[in-house]
Amino acid sequence: SQTIHQWPATLVQPVGSPLSLECTVEGTSNPNLYWYRQAAGRGLQLLFYSVGIGQISSEVPQNLSASRPQDRQFILSSKKLLLSDSGFYLCAWRSQLNSPLHFGNGTRLTVT
Amino acid sequence: GENVEQHPSTLSVQEGDSAVIKCTYSDSASNYFPWYKQELGKRPQLIIDIRSNVGEKKDQRIAVTLNKTAKHFSLHITETQPEDSAVYFCAASPRGSNYKLTFGKGTLLTVNP
Numbered sequence: 001s002q003t004i005h006q007w008p009a010t011l012v013q014p015v016g017s018p019l020s021l022e023c024t025v026e027g028t029s030n031p032n033l034y035w036y037r038q039a040a041g042r043g044l045q046l047l048f049y050s051v052g053i054g055q056i057s058s059e060v061p062q063n064l065s066a067s068r069p070q071d072r073q074f075i076l077s078s079k080k081l082l083l084s085d086s087g088f089y090l091c092a093w094r095s096q097l098n099s100p101l102h103f104g105n106g107t108r109l110t111v112t
Numbered sequence: 113g114e115n116v117e118q119h120p121s122t123l124s125v126q127e128g129d130s131a132v133i134k135c136t137y138s139d140s141a142s143n144y145f146p147w148y149k150q151e152l153g154k155r156p157q158l159i160i161d162i163r164s165n166v167g168e169k170k171d172q173r174i175a176v177t178l179n180k181t182a183k184h185f186s187l188h189i190t191e192t193q194p195e196d197s198a199v200y201f202c203a204a205s206p207r208g209s210n211y212k213l214t215f216g217k218g219t220l221l222t223v224n225p
Contacts, residue, residue, distance in 0.1 A: 043216070043218050044201065046212060046213075049211055051211055057211075090156070100158045102158070103155040105155050106155050108153075
C-alpha cells in the first residue's frame with residue numbers, strides 16, 4: 001500500500017532563517033505531488049504541485065520554492081523565512097486525474 | 113479557473129440530528145468531487161467522493177449528492193455523533209486544470225452531546 005512521509009512534525013524557526021521540509025511517497029510511481037499551507041483556522045492554500053521529476057508549478061508567488069529531485073520526493077524550501085510563513089504545511093499526492101488526494105501528517109511551522 | 117463556495121462556515125447540531133453541508137462550483141467541466149474531514153491539528157482525510165457520472169453515493173451515515181445542472185453538491189451526515197465534530201472541506205477537480213483540486217473554505221461542524 002502507499003504511504004506518505006512528511007517531516008519534521010513541528011518546527012520553530014527565527015525570521016530570516018532558511019527552511020527545508022521534505023516529503024516522500026512510498027508504494028507508487030510517478031505520483032502527482034503537492035504542497036499546501038493552512039493558516040490557523042483557515043482553508044487549504046495550494047502552493048506548488050509537480051507532475052514529474054524537475055517539473056514544478058507555482059500557484060502563489062512568495063519567498064518559498066519547491067523541488068522534486070526524485071520521483072517520490074518533494075521538498076519545500078525558503079532562503080529567508082518571514083513571520084507570515086507560519087502555518088501548517090501539508091504534502092499530498094495523488095496517482096492520477098480524478099483520484100483522491102492523500103495528505104501527509106503535516107508540519108506545523110512557527111516563525112518567531 | 114474553478115471557484116468552490118462552501119456553506120455554512122460553521123454548523124452546530126445536537127447529537128443524533130442530521131447535518132448538511134453544501135458546495136457550489138463554477139466550472140461545468142469539473143467531474144470529481146471529494147469531501148475531506150480534518151480533526152483539530154491533524155491532516156485532512158478523505159471521507160467520501162463522487163464522480164460526475166453518479167448522482168448520489170452513500171457510505172453508512174455519510175452520503176453525497178451531486179446536481180450537475182445546478183453545479184452543486186452536498187454532504188449529508190445522519191445520526192451525528194460527537195466524534196463527527198471536525199472541519200469538513202469540499203473540493204472540485206476541473207477537467208481542464210488536469211492536476212489540481214480546488215477546495216472550499218471549510219465548515220466547522222460541532223456535534224453537541
